[in-house]
Amino acid sequence: MSEPRTPARTAAAVLWDMDGTLVDTEPAWIAAEHALVTEHGGTWTHEHAMALVGADLLDAGAYLREHGGVDLTPHEIVEELLDRVVDVVVADIPWRPGAQELLAAVRDAGVPCALVTMSWERFAAPVVAALPPGTFDVVVTGDNVERGKPHPDPYLLGAERLGLDPRDCVAVEDSPTGTRSAEAAGCRVLVVPHHVDVPPGPARTFATSLADLDAAALLRVGAQPVAAQPVTADRTSR
Template sequence: MTSTVPALSTRTAEDSALQAVFLDMDGTLVDTEGFWWDAEKEVFAGLGHRLDEAWRDVVVGGPMTRSAGFLIESTGADITLPELTVLLNNRFEARIGNGVPLMPGAARLLAELRAYDIPMALVSASHRRIIDRILQSFGPDTFALTVAGDEIARTKPHPDPYLHAAARLGAEPARCAVVEDTATGVASAEAAGCRVVAVPSVAPIAPADGRVVVGSLEEVDLAFLRTLITGMN
């Protein structure tokens, strides 16, 4: 089989323009947004409440505190935020016990970035316990850094997770490409000054300056990510 990765000697000085790639997890690399919604519906059914399907777009992609808080307020469920957070994480973790499906194109993209030694960070609003479980679906050395929503004082849509990732990897945010699937994640990355590829998973995302919207990760490769950075100069 012929490799699609050119030899090291053919790479140009322009390659260094892209300093790092940051990727969201749920709905971007792994097909788990439906798992989360199902977990939420099951937990609230146990509490005697039925979730409105229209709420799915509200809770997708957000930090656990925001999503859980919204659902408590909307349903009037008699449960505290910390209690609900534990129930949701437990139910979701049970659902992914047999592994999680990767999004189309995810394995290929990660392999290409590894082949070129492009630093990668997984930046998620999910809690550390969930990230560590899902990381088993990837190679142990895939990411140089992982950022969990419960390890940052302000998670998405604030810029802090992506600013933290850039600082830890010694990269300029403007030289980092971010792949996200929700408006919440896109807002976080753009507020940090990163260039964004949006791959909508549940709700549509409109194109904008510094942002490209694609249909799936099958449309994203290293050359494509580099154009996000070189195109801004």
């Protein structure tokens, strides 16, 4: 019988979600969904919009077709939504509090980072381009995987491209869908809920804002055996 695996002392890498975690793009997505459904004579509710937070875009397209009456293929729906939200993001990237600072602190600590988002490459690209070069060693977008979140595939691919075991990585997420994906891949998860609540779980550590954290606090999440308590920065560390 093999010996139980001992977690790393701190996380070897950070795998970052984007929408709702690093950038507050959900309002742009929701507005685009409402507009598209209205144009096709359907009705879209807040509950429908919240059901799609963190979801794979093609899954979201199928949902809009079924529940919003949009008579297009899921792929066509995604392209329509992207046409609308890309312009919004390019004009003014809505960073979440503390996101840019924590990204910089993790990189200054020499820790590899991957972006793992269900947004497609043409939506993620302007966000990545607005950050200092080399902020992310790896970028995984929704059009890179056949199965998106909540399946483990995106986080497995992110860790693989970094050459690391996902069990040695900490993922940063804001949604139940993304959190399940990261957990299924074997990651510990720092959850910073935003638009939707995320229930507690044994692999989950919670924070109210990225602005409350420093790099050391984030990296310690990867070593915690049970992580359902709030985490904050160690203000005595540099």
